[in-house]
Structure formats: structure tokens, C-alpha cells
Amino acid sequence: MISSTRYRAIAEINRQTDLSQQIAKLQESVSTGKSVTKSSDNPDAMQRITEIRQTQADQVVWTANTNMGASISSAADTQLGSIEDMLNQAKELLLSGRNDTTSTSDRTAIAAQLRAIVANLNAASTTSDPTGAPLFPTATPLSIPVSDTLSLPATAQRDQVFGNVTTASGVQTLQQILNDAATAVEGNAATRATDIQTSLDAIDAGSAHITQIRSDQGVRGARFDAAKDDLDTSGETLSEERNGLESTDLTYALSEFQAKQTALQAAQTLFAQSNKTSLFNLMG
Missing domain, CATH: 1.10.287 (Helix Hairpins)
Structure with missing residues (x-):
């Protein structure tokens, strides 16, 4: 008993x-506020929560990368806009030097201004991006990971921007085009008009080249914006799923x-x- x-x-x-x-x-x-904090609470839910946590940790890195890529892309676009302005200024100077009544001293001043623009182009070619790296690298631009399957370049290679301009005189750099323009302004009176017209055509080719480069840069920037939007959408979805698995009813x-x-x-x-x-x- x-x-x-x-x-x-x-x-x-x-x-x-x-x-x-x-x-x-x-x-x-x-x-x-959490009903699942360890595997014994709900093994299947905890496994999925662990997977979501890892993905969310990865997305923090990818989001930082997209922000950096967008920042670099924006800096490159701004610099390309400045280069467009330089070429427009160079064309205006060259047009003013085409007049036969322009004095020798004025031609010398115009040539000096054109060469100053060349110096500015050289400076633009070696400028740094927001991270301190070259904005237009000499090597292939680094591809920035924005997901587990996608990496994007944020800018163009230096030679693509400042070189590879097809002109009547062959493939030239922007700097060569403007140096030739300065020489044409100060050159022999007998060939000056022809030389200046050749330089004007070359500057137009350079402007068209930069317009295309800037358009390509816009595509790069848009891809970083799209990647950021995808991460935001995915992040919200994952947060909702994790909250549903973890949260207490x-x-x-x-x-x-x-x-x-x-x-x-x-x-x-x-x-x-x-x-x-x-x-x-x-x-x-």
C-alpha cells in the first residue's frame, strides 16, 4: 500500500x-515575443530560422556593397559630366580661334586654355573614387558582389573613357585631340582652317564617345539601384517569414x-x- x-x-x-x-x-x-529560440522548441522551424539568419547576415554585406557601388557609379557619372563640359569648352575655344581676325596673342591664349583643359583631363583620369581607389582604373574594374550569384562593375576602365576615340586621323585619346587642337590654333596660316576643322570634327567625335560612355555608366548605376531594390524586397520577405516562425501567438x-x-x-x-x-x- x-x-x-x-x-x-x-x-x-x-x-x-x-x-x-x-x-x-x-x-x-x-x-x-519569441516562441522558437532553440532546436528543441521546433526543429524544422529552427533550421529554417538559421538559414534565414545567415541569408540576412549576407544581405547586410550585399547591401553595403550595393551602396558602395552606387556611390562609385554616381561619382563616375559626375566626372563624365565634367569631361563633357571640358570638351564643350574646348570646342567653343577652337571656334573662336578659327576666325582669321584673331590676333596671334589671342591664339596663344586659346592654345594655353586648351592645354589647361588637357591638364584637367589628366587629373580627371587619375581621380579617386569614394573608397580611395582609382575612379577609372587602368586594369579591369573590380566587380562588386551584390548577391550570392551576381557581381557588378561600378565604373569603366581608364582607356575606355579617355582613349579609343575614332577620328579621321585614327584612334586617339581625348588628350591627344585637344593637344592637336592647340597646335592647330597656333599653326601655319595656310593650313590653319583645315587643321582647325579637323580638330573640331575630332572634338565632336570625343563628345559622342563620352556621351556613349556616360550612357553605359547610367546602365551600371541602374543595375546597382535594381540590386538594392531586390535586396530590400527580399529582406522584407525574409523578415516576415522569420517573424512568422519565431514570434509568439x-x-x-x-x-x-x-x-x-x-x-x-x-x-x-x-x-x-x-x-x-x-x-x-x-x-x-
Whole structure:
């Protein structure tokens, strides 16, 4: 009789202990707002949560990369706009030097201004991007990872920007075109008009070249913007999924808490009364 009573008591204590643990778990899930914090809570959900956490950590890096790429791309576009302005200025100077009434001193001044623009082009070719690296690198531009499957270049190679201009005189750099223009302005009067026209045509070719380069740069910038939008959309989707897996259903949790709390209190009361009766029986 005593042995049977003892076993029933142990079983009841274990049941009440389990109820207490369930209540504590519910209290934790309500206070933290998370119903899944370890694998034992829900193995399948925890595995997916772990996968989402890793992807979200990767996306932090990719988002930083897209921001950097967009910043570099914007800096390149701004610099290309400045180069367009330089070429327009050079054309205006050359047109003013085409007039036969322009004095020798004025021609010398125009040539000096054209060569100053060449110096500015040289400076533009070696300028740095927001990270301190060359804005227009001499080697193939670095491709920046923006996802686990996609890497994008943020700018063009230096020779693509400042060289490879097809003119009547052959393939030239922008600097060569403007140096030739300065020489044409100061050149022999007998060939000056022809030489200046050749330089004007070359400057037009250079402007068309930079327009195309800038258009290509716009495409690069748009790709970084699109990658950023994709990351934002994916991030929101992942956050919603993770929240759905982790978050506590407060209505359900509070209902379960109340039910288990009531069950535990009733079990404790019944257990106390049962043990009291058993003790009296033994004493009798």
C-alpha cells in the first residue's frame, strides 16, 4: 500500500513539474515575443530560422556593397559630366580661334586654355573614387558582389573613357585631340582652317564617345539601384517569414498559460488533499 502510494506521488510530482516547465516556457515566449529560440522548441522551424539568419547576415554585406557601388557609379557619372563640359569648352575655344581676325596673342591664349583643359583631363583620369581607389582604373574594374550569384562593375576602365576615340586621323585619346587642337590654333596660316576643322570634327567625335560612355555608366548605376531594390524586397520577405516562425501567438500563448496554470493549481490542491487523506489512513 505504501509503495503504490509512493509511486503515484512520484508520478504526480513529475506531471506537475512538467506543467510548471510548460508554464515557464509560455511565460518566456510571452515576455520575449519569441516562441522558437532553440532546436528543441521546433526543429524544422529552427533550421529554417538559421538559414534565414545567415541569408540576412549576407544581405547586410550585399547591401553595403550595393551602396558602395552606387556611390562609385554616381561619382563616375559626375566626372563624365565634367569631361563633357571640358570638351564643350574646348570646342567653343577652337571656334573662336578659327576666325582669321584673331590676333596671334589671342591664339596663344586659346592654345594655353586648351592645354589647361588637357591638364584637367589628366587629373580627371587619375581621380579617386569614394573608397580611395582609382575612379577609372587602368586594369579591369573590380566587380562588386551584390548577391550570392551576381557581381557588378561600378565604373569603366581608364582607356575606355579617355582613349579609343575614332577620328579621321585614327584612334586617339581625348588628350591627344585637344593637344592637336592647340597646335592647330597656333599653326601655319595656310593650313590653319583645315587643321582647325579637323580638330573640331575630332572634338565632336570625343563628345559622342563620352556621351556613349556616360550612357553605359547610367546602365551600371541602374543595375546597382535594381540590386538594392531586390535586396530590400527580399529582406522584407525574409523578415516576415522569420517573424512568422519565431514570434509568439499571444492569444494562443496566454490562453494556454491560463489553462495550464489552472490545471497546475488544481493538481497541487488535489495532490495535497490526497496526501493528507493517505497520512490519516496510515495513522488510523
